[in-house]
Amino acid sequence: MKRYSIFAVAREAARYHTGWDRAWASPEPKKKYDAIIIGAGGHGLATAYYLGKNHGIKNVAILEKGWLGGGNTGRNTTIIRSNYLQDPSAAIYEKSRSLYETMSQDLNYNVMFSPRGVIMLAQTEHEVRGYLRTAHANAQQGVATEFIGPEQVKKLVPIINIHGPRYPVLGGLWQARGGTARHDAVAWGYARACSDMGMDVIQKCEVTGVRRENGRVVGVDTTKGAIDCDKLGIVVAGHTSDLAEMAGFRLPIESVALQALVSEPIKPCMDVVVMANTVHGYMSQSDKGEMVIGGGTDGFNNYTQRGSFHHIEETVRALVETFPMISRLKMLRQWGGIVDMTGDRSPILSKTPVDGVFVNCGWGTGGFKAIPGSGWAMAELMAKGQSPLTDEFSMWRFREGKFIDESVAAGVAH
Amino acid sequence: MSNAVTALNGAKSTGYVTVKEAPLTGMITLRGTFASKGFAKMVKSVFGTDIPEQRKVSKGPEATVLWMSPDELMVVCDYAAAQDLVAKATAQLGDEHALVVNVSDARAVFTLSGAQLREVIAKEAPVDMSQFEMGEVRRTRFAQIAAAFWLEAEDHARIICFRSFAEYMFNLLKNASQPGYEVGGW
């Protein structure tokens, strides 16, 4: 692999950039792999990457029915934070956040991780108590957060209206090392690194069946033929129910649309990520200058990647009230993604009723921030059959009543 | 009672449509089996009119009866009369399974008057006002709150919502009916 650096760019400039290699190969599938990952989104690619990097399993194929990174990895609002309340969440999201810190260097691909800081606004007494609770929990979980007052919020976000007539800002939960990253680059960086390890990233290859022999996976059928494998990781977010059915088991998952939008680009005016959960909206400004805005999900099952407009309306309404200066900005583009929601809105990283089949899904609206941590944990689970990061996220927790509910601290999973 | 007041003390705004908070109004929620003779008989004898058809309004001498759902009616009457009517209805129903409750104080009532009132409603409610007919009652939302409305004349409408939302509703209608905010020609 040709290393990326300013010198490499300079060298290439001399010959008008005609010498760059492919970032990743596009091979035909082999007959058999030690492990197959279905889904070349961020989570799938990261899983493969850490299988190779941490566990030496490199005979791996990542199968993607469309183009890599084309699902929610390329459709989200790129927020990265780990200020979660419950231990299992805090553990995996903080692992993830810490991996983001060095991802550009680890992958030699600039994913533009920008630890600009994330504020979750407290706009009711109840939210204040919720975030104080989170701050205390985070302190014991090794997650650096603090509860800050309204003046500090105003200092960090000059464009905010903290005296909103409806919901004055009473403070906020501040994570200084939270931030954003370039979503496509995360998928591309992992794909390049996997390819470099000799793994096969196979696009436009749809899985049509999961082959099993006496309760154990032996391979998959695909639009590019049958492929054998010892272990299979299903990492396909909104399409998980389909794959689970092929493998012969059910999951507590429903797929719904989540929407986002961006404004036209303007000069920098907001350096941090702000989430206003009482009014259901969150906003950050991209390096390009666009205000990146997200909100809530639809309440009904939907695979169209088109959400209902009233969610856009609710979110924009809330943010115009919170940031009056955005009122005359224009919505440039809106889009939707299909997110998979579990019974407690927390993910599933788990073994399954089928030997050798592992599932990683249910990230709902919070998947992007979890990509490296999820990949790290999933790889460990697939390689060793167990991981402290995934123990609590078993698919069997619902029948036991052992939920991981993040909504309790007025927190949302974006 | 003499010291009873409405939520907004009869607030009024005169835009291209006039918005007024109506004086205290009697309102009674009736729930029961429309098909049951006893229930229909009670409605007829106590409120002087038949049970309205689906989404329709039926008018008696002292009361207007609104169809709210397949098992719920709303009676609109004189504020002072409500309590007696409730008593009468309850007595008449005897042990028939039904619910009669005075909700006169639970809601705020607004009137819209003016030729373009359909337009003002269409700014807040996702309802096809070009098709909306006299004698029809529609439960829907006005911006962010639930409400019901019906036309008493082509240029006169009534809107009801929960009392605590009165100020919000009034401001919505006031803003929508400001001079210069006409839509026209739709």
Add this chain to the structure above:
Amino acid sequence: MSTRIQTGGRLIDRTKSVTFKFNGRKLQGYAGDTLASALLANDQMLVGRSFKYHRPRGVVASGAEEPNALVNMGEGAFFEPNQRATTTEVFDGLTATSQNHWPTLEFDVGAINTYLSRFLPAGFYYKMFMYPRAFWKHVYEPFIRQSAGLGKAPKQKDGSDYEHFYAFYDVVVIGGGIAGLQAAKTAAAAGAKVLVMEQTADWGGRAVVDGAEIDGASADAFVAATVAELQAMDNVTLKTRMMGAGVYDHGYLLGYERVSDHDPSLAGPRHRLWRIRTAQIISATGAIERPLSFAGNDIPGVLLASAVRDYLVNWGVSIGERTIVVTNNDDAYRTAIALKQAGLSVPMILDARKSGGGALAQQARDMGIRVENGKAIAKVHGGKRVTAVSICDQAGEGVVLDTIGCDAVAMSGGWSPVVHLYSHCGGKLNWDAEQVMFRPDLTRMPTNQNGQGFVMPAGTANGEMSTAATLADATARALDVVAALGKSAPTLTAPTAASEDAAAIEPVWMMPQGANIKLRMKSWLDYQNDVKVSDVQLAAREGYESVEHTKRYTTLGMATDQGKLSNINGLATLSGALNADIPQVGTTTFRPPYTPISLASIAGSARDEVFQPIRKTPMQDWHMANGADFEPVGHWRRPYCFPRAGETKAQAVEREILQTRKSLGLLDASTLGKIIVKGPDAGKFMDMLYTNMMSTLKVGKCRYGLMCSENGFLSDDGVVARIDENTFLCHTTTGGADRIHAHMEEWLQTEWWDWKVYTANVTEQFAQVAVVGPNARKVLEKLGGMDVSKEALGFMEWADGTLGGFDARVYRISFSGELSYEIAVPASQGRVFWDALLAAGAEFNVMPYGTEALHVMRAEKGFIMIGDETDGTIIPQDLGLNWAISKKKEDYIGKRAQERTFMVDSKRWKLVGLETTDGSVIPDGAYAVGEGVNANGQRNMIGRVTSTYYSPTLGRGIAMGLVLDGPDRMGETIEFPKVDGGSITAKIVDQVFYDKEGTKQDV
């Protein structure tokens, strides 16, 4: 130089001149001008800078597709960045400034990037700025962000108003050109209710500019007549300045009406967002011309041929004195002819096609214009404006044959139908190789709730390029729509136009065909984002083969024009680089909106006092008048406390508590939910709703009850009163009223629909006041009217009667531990009743108290609070509320869930009281830590506080909390670390801190 010529300009009124400012310069224009036409009339060729290289940018188009001419508009509360000059009508006093440069438009330091451009190819930032790590946040990113962004950030709150409007139609026609008008006429004649919207201020579209002939008369005449005809029909609504912004599922359509952008002095909203439901949409949105990719095609003065024509015909503006036309199709000849007819010079027409053009080409030759077939532009000369053009063979590699001086270039790479609205909801496209365009595939139309196609493209938007074909298609497609509506076809004679003998377009994606890398690095695809042919080829080479990859890697089509000019050229370049056919490489999905719409219009009128509803109790005015400090609870705002002059909130709360415990306090409890449950099966239903046995409750008595979700978790609590044999009244929490009523109806309607039970939410029928304190009874007796003695009205009993002349229902219940009555009166008398209580209570120094005092007093009594002790993960058993869970009942909502292994796990944290050893207050949300760390290195935790307050009554900190094995560890101490270091030690105690025997409330 660009200037206003003496004659022409069908849209401007030369008798009405307007004055506006650009970059501080006072300029003149005419009514009817767009900002772009007015700037060009003033020879303002340079209007902005590009995003990446800060290249000089001039107007390139004349409509919504313009990527370059974006300005900062207005000032102060009316300032708006990125306003498109080509779609902005000028008005007197308009002020605009150019964007993305420093210090000035003419001299921009950022332009250095254009010299570095060789080092800044597509995606360069993915390969650089990685080392050292810290530099990204502190050095690289700040620099990149500063140079990015276009317009300035607004500073002030928006000074304009906005609103929404709901409208319903059978057919909405989008586009007011000849196709749209003809289609509307056809649909309207069939009796459909029709809306026609045109995004500009004028009807007619292109045909009127191109001087088409319809039914032997001018297109202008046809348009005028048709518009008049439509205006006369009462089933037709015509709207100009309204854009079809987005098409959504089930026939939902956004109409973006710019009510007063063209004249801010008008009263009324600035924008009105129409939320339209329609059975059918006719998308008559026309087509957009494509640029050609040749070196220097981004230099100011290089425009689309159609734009040059528009400025000339519509606004009487010539872009240059000497205009060279370059094309791969016949349409551009119209521009040459129009220029010539206007007395301007056209030194040459370069037609990339070997065989050249058809009739129009002949006409141009006959007018004496030099036409060169098979020729191309090797390079455009000039910096901030065009100075000359070098000619070469299209077939070659760019060997210059000749260089010709000129000050404008009109280019045409062919036309792309505007398929955006057709595609928003999933409409699919086909590649038409003959016409070199994507056109709608009518067999794969977006479908509505009935599975029926509902977005019908018509005319040019459907790929019909000639006037005759456009009109014929408009009629035919409208008839399809009429049929889809189940209406019978109207009888009307379709207008006719002469067919044109045009030579076929030839695909030209690179000019010249064999352009070398140096030329390709100067051939722009995306003008705003500075994406060049070489960038797309680089992306392909690096394996970003999906069109989505290429777009995202190069940022092609991501600019504010969303690729209206660049998408097809970029796609073709990519397919060329991959040696694949265009349809194989595919197209990208079009997302709403068609062009950007204001965020304010989306929010509508929901700002300030109507941003969200605020619910008010009948006593709210008194609270506000008496300095209440409010806290939002759901949509309510409840008094948190009533601070007096010079008092802090904490002091106010303390005063309210002490006075209530000492003498008399009043709480506005009107927000508590009150739900009637009535019917022969009411008792049975109540037993399912509550964990308690409610069916045994005696008439006249009250009982505290718990409700759980089916998932077992405690969801609400409150006092239930048995009104009569068949009737219960359920009190819920403030936030619970609507939720619990819905919960009841859900079970009655969807599970136990055969049970005879009716419910009614009567929360707002009553104003409810808690009269609390040792003197509570005295004050009620003062009011008089009913016997509220212990004997007549015992603890946990209720009675109807009159108090001081008010019809009242009195509940003898207590959430504070004091002697307490909750009194419900009709809401419309709530305020007077409140006043009466204040008057009667004056001698006891009565004191209204807020939610915080309420919370502290209930905590002193060890009562739980939904939302504090519960958080959606807590079951009643956790809170030691087993006494409220009936053992006799087989079932209640949540019972089965509470039998699950983790629910009965002895390790679940249990509620206890906590007493700090030093009397201080445990911080809100604090956790208690145990020994060691878990498998993920997190400190093991053994509990947390759920409620923690300073108790004025006890003069110390008190708390409740959930603790591992708590009830078995009475007297032991545990540690609560603080976030800022240090920790607090608390003793585990009984959770009732005040009046353990409960004597005070039962006197």
Add this chain to the structure above:
Amino acid sequence: MLILECPYCGVHAEETELHAGGEAHLKRFGPGSSDDDFENYLFMRENPKGVHFERWRHVNGCGKWFHAARCTMTLEVFGTYSAQTTEPPKDICDKISAKRPGWSWRNFS
């Protein structure tokens, strides 16, 4: 932005007048039921690409719950019907069969 006809009041209600209530025709399992049954009842969900049956409440309207048969890929609505039924009525199933031959949902088809 869906439109569903409320079978109780006949209004063609738009999504903002409705509240989505999740999968339809769930059989309640109470005390004494097996862990499997209870888990299925409370958490396991149909999540089909295609025909789906779901619950809605006409919340900003007559307040009634009803059922809808809808395609999750195209959002086509095959019909709405009473909430007081434990399985999709035949006429609705027939309508679906006419438009989506070979469809199936749980054990219905």
